[in-house]
Amino acid sequence: MHDGHNGQDPALTELRERLKGGMARMRLNQTDLATRAGLGRTTVSEALSPTKPAPSSETVAALARALQLPVEELRELQRSAVEDIGGGVRSGPGRSIGEWDPHDLEVHPAGPGDAGSGPVRPQARTLPGYVRREHDRVLAGVVEDATVGRSGAVVLVGGSSTGKTRACWEAVQPLAAQGWRLWHPFDPTRAQDALEDLPRVAPRTVVWLNEAQHYLGDRVAGERIAAAVHRLLVTVERGPILVLGTLWPEYAARYTALPSPGESDPYSRVRELLAGRVLNVPESFDAPALAAAAALAEGGDRFLDDALSRAGAEGRVTQDLAGAPELINRYRHATPAAAAVLEAAMDARRLGVGLHLPQAFLTDAAADYLTDTDYDQLTDDWAEHAFAELAALVHGKQAPLRRTTPRTRRRPGAPAPSSAAHSAAPSTAGPVFRLADYLEQHGRTSRTHLCPPASFWHAAHTHLTDPGDLGNLTDAAESRHRLQWAHCLRQRAADHGNPDALYRLAVMREESGDREGAEALAQQAAERGHTNAPHFLAGVRERAGDREGAEALAWQAANQGSPDTLYHLAGMRERAGDREGAEALVVQATDHGHTGALLSVALIRQQGGDQEGAEVLAQQAIDRGESSVLLCILAMMREQAGDSDGAEPLYRQAVAHGNTDALYQLAGMREQAGDSDGAEPLYQQAAERGHSSALLRLAVMRERAGDRDGAEALVRQTASRGHSSTLYLLAEMRKEAGDWDGAEALYRQAADHGHTNARSHLAVMRERAGDRDGAEALARQTADRGNFSALLHLAEKRDEAGDRDGAETLARQAADRGDTVALYRLAEKRERAGDRDGAQALARQTADYGSPQAHYGLAENPRIFSRLWPYGLDPDGAPTPPWRASVSIKRSRHVPLGTS
Structure with a gap:
C-alpha cells in the first residue's frame, strides 16, 4: 500500500x-x-x-x-x-522490520508443532535455534556496511529448503534495532509491485526479493526491475539501501549464463545486477555447523534435536526442519487419486505455471495420471478426499499440497485502465492450492523425462487464465513437439494478453496475407511490452509499401525511448538496396541524437563489402561524439580491408581516449605482421591496464618461442585473477605438441580454478587411456556444472564402438541434466543408418524432455521431428493426425472471436 x-x-x-x-x-x-x-x-x-x-x-x-x-x-x-517527512525518514513502501512476522516473509515454519490444534497465533510460532555458517558471516559484512551508510545487495543461491530465507531474516535483525524498514513487494503481483514502487523506496530500507525469479525472471518486467534495483543501489542520495534476494541454482545459472553467438540476451541487466552479488548457500551442514546444532539441541531446542536424529551425518538439517523427508514419504504412499493430483501439480510447476494452482485445473488434469483400474474405482467424492489427504501437515507445518488464498489487490485512487487491469494477475474461480517447495523440486528432477498426459493439457486450456502461465505451457508443448496443443494454448494465451503469443500469431497472420489482422495483434503485443513488436509493425508497413506509416511507427518507438525500431527500419532499406532511403532515415535519426543508427547501417555496408561506404557513416558517428569504441570499429574495418597503415592511427586515437581494446588490437596487428618485438610491449601495456586476453597472448608468444617457464608464469598470473581460460589454452597447446602429461597437469590446474571445459578434456583423456569409469565420473561432474561436451563426446565414442546401450545411457544422463543434444544426434544417426524404429524411439525421448535444442534441431541438419511427425505428437507420444492451424483475432480486450 x-x-x-x-x-x-x-x-x-x-x-x-x-x-x-x-x-x-x-x-x-x-x-x-x-x-x-x-x-x-x-x-x-x-x-x-x-x-x-x-x-x-x-x-x-x-x-x-x-x-x-x-x-x-x-x-x-x-x-x-x-x-x-517522518522526522528525517522519507515516506516509502514497507514497514518497520520489527513489525514483520518471519513466516509472512516466507521463512519456512519448522517442526511438527501443534498440527491439528487449530490456528496458531503469530507470537506462538517459534523458530528453531539458528546455526551460523560461512555465508552468514559474509552476509553480516554486507549488513554492517549498510549500517554505516553503504548500500549493498546479496542474492543467496541454494536448493529448496537450505535456509536461504532464514539467513536473510537473521541478517537484518541488527537493522531492526536501528529503525530500518523492510519492504516485501507482492501486491498485486511481485513483479508489478516491484516495478511500480522501487522508485519510492526510502533510505534505510531492506528490499526483500525472496524467490527472486518472480521478479528478475519475469518476461516483461524482469530486465526493468533489475535496472531499477541497480539504479537504487548506485544512486547515493537514495541510500543506504539493502537488497536481499534468494534463488534456486537453476535460476541463477539461467540468468548468469552468457548467450551463444547470434542468440538473444533476455537477462543482460539481470546478469549485470547479479555480478559479484551472489552468495552460495550449501545444501548441508558441515562438521562445525553440525556440532553447533548439536549444542543447541542439548540446550533444549526440540526442533534441532528432532531434525538431527533424522538428518544424521548427511547434514541436511534445514531440509529436515522443513519436512522434506515426510513430504516425499507422503507422495510415495499416497492413494492413487492423491498421487495423480500431486503429479499434475508437479508437472504444472516444472512447466512454468505459477504458485497458485486452481483446484478445478488439478482435478481435471489428474484423470489421465491414473491407470484404467484406478480411474474406474473413483467415487463421486474422490477429489474431496484426495485434496483432504494432501492437506494433512507433515513435519515443519507443511502439507504436500495446501490451500492458499492469493492476496487481494489493494490500490488507492482511480481504477486502472482496461489494458493494465487485463495484464494484472487474473482472478480464478474456486479454491487454489500451492505445492510444497521440496516436492516441486523433486518433480523437476524425477519427472524431467516425462510429457504430461492429455488431461493435463486439456485442463490447462480449459481452466488457466494467467497469460504468463499459458505462455509458458505453450513453450513447453512446442518444445515437446506437441504442436496441436501448443497452437491451442497460444490462442488462449493471446486471448488473455500474453505478448509472446500475440506476437507469434501476428507473424502467422502476416504470412497468411492478413496484414490488418497482423497489425492488430502486433499492436496489442507492443502495448504489453513485447520488444520485437514495434520492429514487426514497422516491417509490415514497409513490406506493404507504406513507407510513411513504417517511419511513423519507428519514430514513435524512438521517441518512447526505443530507437532500435528506427535502426531496424534503416537496415531493411539498406538490405533492400535503397541506400538513399536508409541514409535519409539515419541522418534524421542522428539529428535527433540517435547516432547508433549510423553505426547500424555502417556495419551492414561493411558486411556487404562496401568498406568505403561503411567508413563514411562510421566517421559521421564519431564526428557526432560517439565513444572511442567506434574508433576501434572503424580501425578494424580498415584492417579487414588490408589497410594496416590507415588502421594504426585510428587505433592510436582510441588508445588516447583510454580504450584498452585498441591497444590489444594494435598489438595483434604487429604480431600478425611478424613484428613480435613490437607486439609484446603493446600487449604488456594492455595487460597492465587489466586486459586479461593480452596476458594470454603474451603467454602464447612465450610458449611458441620455447619459453615454457615464462609462459606458465604468465598463465598462473592470469589464473590468480580468475581467468582460468589461459591455463586451458596452454594445456591445449601442450596436447597439440604431443605432451600429454604436461597437458593433463595443466587441465587439472584449470579444472581446479573452475574451468569446466578442462574437466571435460580430462574425461576424454581418461576414456582414451581406457579408464571408462573414471571418464564417466568426470563427465557427469562436468555436466553438473553446466558443460555437457564430455558426456556428448563419450556417448558418440561408445556408439562408434558398437556399444549402443552405453551410448544411450550416457545421452540420457546428459538429458536428465538439461541437454538433449546427445540423444538428438543418436536419433539422427539411427535414421541415417536406416533404423527408423531406433530413430523414432530416441527422437520421442528427446521430445519428451522438451529441450529447445531438440525442438529446433542442429543448424546443419533438417529437423528430425518434422520428418518423422510433420503434424506433431499427441501427449502419449502417438503421431498426431493431420490438422490445420488457424489464428483467432481478438477484436475485444476480453472476448475472443472464432477462428478464420
Whole structure:
C-alpha cells in the first residue's frame, strides 16, 4: 500500500508551485510536460498532486529541465521535503522490520508443532535455534556496511529448503534495532509491485526479493526491475539501501549464463545486477555447523534435536526442519487419486505455471495420471478426499499440497485502465492450492523425462487464465513437439494478453496475407511490452509499401525511448538496396541524437563489402561524439580491408581516449605482421591496464618461442585473477605438441580454478587411456556444472564402438541434466543408418524432455521431428493426425472471436 502524505510541507509546497508556474509560463498541460520530460503521465500527475509523496530527485530534475527551471534549486527543495517527512525518514513502501512476522516473509515454519490444534497465533510460532555458517558471516559484512551508510545487495543461491530465507531474516535483525524498514513487494503481483514502487523506496530500507525469479525472471518486467534495483543501489542520495534476494541454482545459472553467438540476451541487466552479488548457500551442514546444532539441541531446542536424529551425518538439517523427508514419504504412499493430483501439480510447476494452482485445473488434469483400474474405482467424492489427504501437515507445518488464498489487490485512487487491469494477475474461480517447495523440486528432477498426459493439457486450456502461465505451457508443448496443443494454448494465451503469443500469431497472420489482422495483434503485443513488436509493425508497413506509416511507427518507438525500431527500419532499406532511403532515415535519426543508427547501417555496408561506404557513416558517428569504441570499429574495418597503415592511427586515437581494446588490437596487428618485438610491449601495456586476453597472448608468444617457464608464469598470473581460460589454452597447446602429461597437469590446474571445459578434456583423456569409469565420473561432474561436451563426446565414442546401450545411457544422463543434444544426434544417426524404429524411439525421448535444442534441431541438419511427425505428437507420444492451424483475432480486450 502506498503511504499517504498530507502535502503541507513548505518545501514540497514551494517545489510544486514553481513547477506549476513553469507550466503556466510555457503553456503546457500535464500530458505535454510528460512528453517533453520523457516521463509517464502518471509520474507527472503524482509529482504535482498535493496528496502524493514527494517526487524522486530524478523526476524533479527531468521536470526542471523540461520547464527550463534551475535544476539544483528544485532538487534542494526536493531534498528538504524528503528530510522533513517522518522526522528525517522519507515516506516509502514497507514497514518497520520489527513489525514483520518471519513466516509472512516466507521463512519456512519448522517442526511438527501443534498440527491439528487449530490456528496458531503469530507470537506462538517459534523458530528453531539458528546455526551460523560461512555465508552468514559474509552476509553480516554486507549488513554492517549498510549500517554505516553503504548500500549493498546479496542474492543467496541454494536448493529448496537450505535456509536461504532464514539467513536473510537473521541478517537484518541488527537493522531492526536501528529503525530500518523492510519492504516485501507482492501486491498485486511481485513483479508489478516491484516495478511500480522501487522508485519510492526510502533510505534505510531492506528490499526483500525472496524467490527472486518472480521478479528478475519475469518476461516483461524482469530486465526493468533489475535496472531499477541497480539504479537504487548506485544512486547515493537514495541510500543506504539493502537488497536481499534468494534463488534456486537453476535460476541463477539461467540468468548468469552468457548467450551463444547470434542468440538473444533476455537477462543482460539481470546478469549485470547479479555480478559479484551472489552468495552460495550449501545444501548441508558441515562438521562445525553440525556440532553447533548439536549444542543447541542439548540446550533444549526440540526442533534441532528432532531434525538431527533424522538428518544424521548427511547434514541436511534445514531440509529436515522443513519436512522434506515426510513430504516425499507422503507422495510415495499416497492413494492413487492423491498421487495423480500431486503429479499434475508437479508437472504444472516444472512447466512454468505459477504458485497458485486452481483446484478445478488439478482435478481435471489428474484423470489421465491414473491407470484404467484406478480411474474406474473413483467415487463421486474422490477429489474431496484426495485434496483432504494432501492437506494433512507433515513435519515443519507443511502439507504436500495446501490451500492458499492469493492476496487481494489493494490500490488507492482511480481504477486502472482496461489494458493494465487485463495484464494484472487474473482472478480464478474456486479454491487454489500451492505445492510444497521440496516436492516441486523433486518433480523437476524425477519427472524431467516425462510429457504430461492429455488431461493435463486439456485442463490447462480449459481452466488457466494467467497469460504468463499459458505462455509458458505453450513453450513447453512446442518444445515437446506437441504442436496441436501448443497452437491451442497460444490462442488462449493471446486471448488473455500474453505478448509472446500475440506476437507469434501476428507473424502467422502476416504470412497468411492478413496484414490488418497482423497489425492488430502486433499492436496489442507492443502495448504489453513485447520488444520485437514495434520492429514487426514497422516491417509490415514497409513490406506493404507504406513507407510513411513504417517511419511513423519507428519514430514513435524512438521517441518512447526505443530507437532500435528506427535502426531496424534503416537496415531493411539498406538490405533492400535503397541506400538513399536508409541514409535519409539515419541522418534524421542522428539529428535527433540517435547516432547508433549510423553505426547500424555502417556495419551492414561493411558486411556487404562496401568498406568505403561503411567508413563514411562510421566517421559521421564519431564526428557526432560517439565513444572511442567506434574508433576501434572503424580501425578494424580498415584492417579487414588490408589497410594496416590507415588502421594504426585510428587505433592510436582510441588508445588516447583510454580504450584498452585498441591497444590489444594494435598489438595483434604487429604480431600478425611478424613484428613480435613490437607486439609484446603493446600487449604488456594492455595487460597492465587489466586486459586479461593480452596476458594470454603474451603467454602464447612465450610458449611458441620455447619459453615454457615464462609462459606458465604468465598463465598462473592470469589464473590468480580468475581467468582460468589461459591455463586451458596452454594445456591445449601442450596436447597439440604431443605432451600429454604436461597437458593433463595443466587441465587439472584449470579444472581446479573452475574451468569446466578442462574437466571435460580430462574425461576424454581418461576414456582414451581406457579408464571408462573414471571418464564417466568426470563427465557427469562436468555436466553438473553446466558443460555437457564430455558426456556428448563419450556417448558418440561408445556408439562408434558398437556399444549402443552405453551410448544411450550416457545421452540420457546428459538429458536428465538439461541437454538433449546427445540423444538428438543418436536419433539422427539411427535414421541415417536406416533404423527408423531406433530413430523414432530416441527422437520421442528427446521430445519428451522438451529441450529447445531438440525442438529446433542442429543448424546443419533438417529437423528430425518434422520428418518423422510433420503434424506433431499427441501427449502419449502417438503421431498426431493431420490438422490445420488457424489464428483467432481478438477484436475485444476480453472476448475472443472464432477462428478464420
